[in-house]
Amino acid sequence: xxxxxxxxxxxxxxxxxxxxxxxxxxxxxxxxxxxxxxxxxxxxxxxxxxxxxxxxxxxxxxxxxxxxxxxxxxxxxxxxxxxxxxxxxxxxxxxxxxxxxxxxxxxxxxxxxxxxxxxxxxxxxxxxxxxxxxxxxxxxxxxxxxxxxxxxxxxxxxxxxxxxxxxxxxxxxxxxxxxxxxxxxxxxxxxxxxxxxxxxxxxxxxxxxxxxxxxxxxxxxxxxxxxxxxxxxxxxxxxxxxxxxxxxxxxxxxxxxxxxxxxxxxxxxxxxxxxxxxxxxxxxxxxxxxxxxxxxxxxxxxxxxxxxxxxxxxxxxxxxxxxxxxxxxxxxxxxxxxxxxx
Numbered sequence: 001x002x003x004x005x006x007x008x009x010x011x012x013x014x015x016x017x018x019x020x021x022x023x024x025x026x027x028x029x030x031x032x033x034x035x036x037x038x039x040x041x042x043x044x045x046x047x048x049x050x051x052x053x054x055x056x057x058x059x060x061x062x063x064x065x066x067x068x069x070x071x072x073x074x075x076x077x078x079x080x081x082x083x084x085x086x087x088x089x090x091x092x093x094x095x096x097x098x099x100x101x102x103x104x105x106x107x108x109x110x111x112x113x114x115x116x117x118x119x120x121x122x123x124x125x126x127x128x129x130x131x132x133x134x135x136x137x138x139x140x141x142x143x144x145x146x147x148x149x150x151x152x153x154x155x156x157x158x159x160x161x162x163x164x165x166x167x168x169x170x171x172x173x174x175x176x177x178x179x180x181x182x183x184x185x186x187x188x189x190x191x192x193x194x195x196x197x198x199x200x201x202x203x204x205x206x207x208x209x210x211x212x213x214x215x216x217x218x219x220x221x222x223x224x225x226x227x228x229x230x231x232x233x234x235x236x237x238x239x240x241x242x243x244x245x246x247x248x249x250x251x252x253x254x255x256x257x258x259x260x261x262x263x264x265x266x267x268x269x270x271x272x273x274x275x276x277x278x279x280x281x282x283x284x285x286x287x288x289x290x291x292x293x294x295x296x297x298x299x300x301x302x303x304x305x306x307x308x309x310x311x312x313x314x315x316x317x318x319x320x321x322x323x324x325x326x327x328x329x330x331x332x333x334x335x336x337x338x339x340x341x342x
Contacts, residue, residue, distance in 0.1 A: 002342075003119035004322050005055045009047035013058065013118075013326070015319040021115065021123035028076055028126055029068040030084065033138035035117035035340040036061030037315075037322060038146050039172065042329040043262050044112060051112050059117030059340070060086040060110050063132055063141035073126045081132040083141040083297075084117070084124055085290045086110045091127055102287040109287070117142075118322065120342050130293050133301045139314060139339045140307040143173060144300055145293075147337070148307070150260060151178035152296050153288035154235050155185060158258040162186025164232035167222055167250050168208070171199040173337045174237040174260065177305060179208045182233075184304045191231065193218045193246075202309060219249045230255060238332075241267035248274050248282060256281045317342040 001020050004013050023029050041058050044051045051058075062084040066076050076082065089096050089104035096104050110116040110124065132141045151174050160166065166182040168175050171194040182190045183206070192203035193211045200210040211221045222231060230252035236244050239261025247257045248269055255278065269275060275282065299305040315321040317340055325338045 001120040002317055003057045003115070004059075004317060004319050005057050005118070006045060006051055007055045009045065009051070012323045013045065013319050014055075016055070018057075018119075020121050023068060023070050023123045025070040025072040026126050027070045027123050028066050028073055028129060030062070030064040030082060030122050030124065031067045032062060032117050032120060032122055032342050033064040034062070034142040035059040035342070036143040036146060037325045037329070037338045037340060039329050040146070040262060041111070042326045045326055046330065048264055049112075049262055056112070057115035057117075057119050058111045059119070060112065061142045061146040062086070062110070062117035062122060063138045063145070064122070067121065070126075075126060076129055076131075081134070081138070081141075082129045083132045083145050084110065084122070085128045085130065085293060086116075086145060087287060087290070088114060088125055088128055099289060099291050101290060118317065118340060120317070127290075130297065133297060135301045136297070139341065140300065142339055143307060143337055144296055147173040148177040148181070148300070148305060149288035149293060149296055150174060150285070151235070151237075152181050152292055154178065154258040154260050154285045155181055155233070156292065157283050157285050158233045158235070158256040160185055160187065160233050163188060165189045165191070165226065165252075167191040167193060167211075167231045167234040167247070168203075168237065169193045169218075169235065169243045169247050170237035170261065171196070171203045172237065175199070176202060176206070176309070177307070178235050178237065179203050179206050180305050181299070183207050184299055191222055191225065193222075193243075205309070206306070219246050222250045226252070232256070233258065235260060237261050239263035241265050245269065248280065251278060251280045253278045254280065256283055258283045258285050260285045314339050314341045316340070
């Protein structure tokens with residue numbers, strides 16, 4: 001089969017012909033119908049976050065059709081539409097049993113520690129599969145599995161309650177989902193912070209209050225728009241020291257800043273004024289949980305989470321096309337979401 005693979009960091013991905021993966025008794029072979037190109041993949045290619053072993057087929061946002069099942073698989077059959085939870089875990093360690101499987105000692109993320117979806121087929125355990133409702137296209141099902149799932153997990157980690165306000169820093173693929181999910185979870189006011197007017201306009205279409213960080217300091221704008229109070233929850237989805245600090249500075253008393261964006265850099269915080277005196281919290285967000293996916297799929301099925309405007313285009317399973325998208329993502333270009341359709 002054809003696969004697009006990372007051979008060496010800081011080098012373009014390469015197209016290779018590799019064997020169709022074999023499956024075990026509790027696994028399923030999935031014919032990939034859609035694989036999202038995530039900003040994290042640009043980080044992996046650049047070596048910001050390690051990928052091993054190399055070569056590796058990237059792609060952790062996957063939806064497709066069951067091609068073959070192992071003899072012990074009971075919940076799925078050939079032809080089922082599915083989406084893939086990207087953490088392949090043991091299912092029985094302490095972390096898995098308490099529902100924090102992203103920390104499973106033997107867990108492996110597809111597209112990072114085991115071959116992912118930039119290919120014609122992928123093999124995964126049955127417990128990583130979820131039925132994809134007919135109402136959700138494959139392209140949307142794929143990106144639900146990372147950007148939308150991570151946004152939901154961030155809001156859950158930040159303990160967002162109905163009636164609380166939210167600021168979303170970065171209105172890309174994660175941000176558009178975060179805006180809608182915050183509204184669906186009961187946030188009456190959601191502030192969308194970005195420097196791209198097109199992305200801000202899209203956020204406004206989903207009920208957000210646009211904050212153009214190119215025109216003025218976004219912290220000052222949020223303070224003004226909230227009468228000096230700040231927001232209860234802020235999500236930082238970019239991974240820049242500047243926006244991380246702004247997410248903390250935007251908080252109200254007892255506010256929670258959830259940091260999602262990947263970076264190797266550190267950021268400054270004024271402990272007394274920005275954290276201690278407010279009893280504010282800075283919360284790390286790592287991946288998402290399988291237990292959150294059913295709610296996410298239902299929100300998408302019922303159109304409370306609408307991804308039809310979040311996908312700008314699709315590209316073929318072609319190394320040149322995929323590398324071009326990753327190049328633009330590294331530069332924080334205008335591409336909202338791009339999905340490979342083999």
